[in-house]
Amino acid sequence: MKTVLVSLIAISLLLACGSDNSELAEKKQQLKTYQQELKSLEDQIATLENEIAEADPSFAQQTQKTTLVTTLPVVKKTFEHYIEVRGSVTSRKNITISAEAPAMVTTLSVSEGESVRQGQVLVSQNGETIRRNIQELQTSLELAKTRYDRQKNLWDQNIGTELQYLEAENGVKSLERRVASLQAQLNNYIIRAPFSGTVDEIYVREGEIAQPGVPVLRLVSLTDMFIEADISEAFLGEFQRGDSVDVDFPSLDKSLQSTISSVGKVINQNNRTFKIEVKLPNDMDLLRPNLLSVLRIMDYQKPDAIVVPTKLILEDAKGDFLFVAKNAEEGEGKVAGKQHIDRGQTYNNETVISEGLQGNETLIDKGFREVAEGVRISIATEEASNLSLNK
Known part of the structure; x- marks a missing residue:
């Protein structure tokens, strides 16, 4: 009984598959017939278009x-043409300060980031030897002044010689000059701020020896700033002082318009460029030395x-x-x-x-x-x- 049932199922499947294959073949044949008819119609249309076009040229234009x-x-x-160059923000008051005399640092009166006034004491060095010399000279000066006063009184009374009076006077003046010279030398042991600004870096510590020519600290003022850029010598003579410049600061996402304040007169033989300077306002936030800028300068207009x-x-x-x-x-x-x-x-x-x-x-x-x-x-x-x- 099971064998008969399996046989009936297999026969049904074969009949169904045969029916599907026959229907698919019929559709393929019908598609082929339609394609042949379309090709025939296209050929007939093309032939008619050519015949009409020969008789009516305007028809060819229309079709x-x-x-x-x-x-x-x-x-x-x-039309305006611009050149774009990169520049760097620079401050005329961005300096490193060195000691004028070799001596030990005794006092650092400021710290990094501190704002200072012009003339304020920044660093003190050991000048004890000069102080003692000044004290000795002042003692001698007091004695010399006493001798001079007495000699002057005698000279006023026509007592003594003129030479004695002049020697006493000269002794006072000589000691005064020596004291003043030592006072000036003592001032070299005190480093003061040459302008108002901010202490950016300090390179020495208390107890270290500060030497002339070796930086002690960096002092920066964010005023009197400008942009410095190198321009190819191909543009020599194209720009003048006062020309307008568009300035972009990519890091700040800010822009401003300024003018050229200076045009260099010397060509750098290494990169064949000359320098220009562009003014910057003193009240712009976040301006810092060495900040990158992009300058757009018009070199052609029609x-x-x-x-x-x-x-x-x-x-x-x-x-x-x-x-x-x-x-x-x-x-x-x-x-x-x-x-x-x-x-x-x-x-x-x-x-x-x-x-x-x-x-x-x-x-x-x-x-x-x-x-x-x-x-x-x-x-x-x-x-x-x-x-x-x-x-």
Whole structure:
């Protein structure tokens, strides 16, 4: 009984598969028939179009396929060309201070980050030897003054000689000069702030020997700051003091407009550049020495220039050209035409056209790489171009 049941199931499956294969084969044959009929219709349409076109040339223009493009007018405006260079913020009051005399540091009167006033004591050194010499000289000076006073009284009474009086006077003046000299030397053992600012770094500690020419501390003032930049010698003579400069600080995400305050007169023989300086305001937050900046300086300007997007300029054997939309010579509609041009300065993806355009042309924009000379075009609206063109 089981054997009979299995046999019946197998026969049913074979019949079902046979039915499916027969239906699929029939559909394939029908598709083949339709394709043959479509090919025959296309051949007949092509034959009729050719026959009609021979009898009516305007019909050929009407049936010619068009390329979908967008257009834009030629723009006349003031064109400006800028060069961009990197600069560094510099302060005229960013200095390292060294000792004037070799001596041990006895007192550090300031700490790093502390604001100080002009003339404030920063560091004191051991000047005990000079102090003692001053004390000894002052004792001698007091005695010399006493001798001078007595000799003067005698001289006023016509007692004694003039030579004795002059020697006493000279002795006082000589000791006074020596005391003043030692006082000046003693001042070299005290380091004072030459201007108001902030103590940025201290390089010595109390008890160490400070030597002349070796930095003791760094003093910085965030006033009187400027930007220093190197400009290629190719731009020599292009910039003058007072020229406008756009300044960007990438780290601060800030910009400002300033002017050139100084133009260097010497060419650096190592990198063939000259220096310019650009003013900075004293009240700008977060300005620091060595801060990176980008300078945009205008080196060329042309009013009423014909300007086109640089990407639209192509090149062939004759030179640079643009595709413009022209009226078709036969029939209605527009065709693409080559307009050869001479290009001028280029900046910020725009190019000045020095020859070849009058300023009233219509340029082919989106789709300009898909057209050729004489190809019929259809101009899309902005909405259609967003949907149909992605070139």
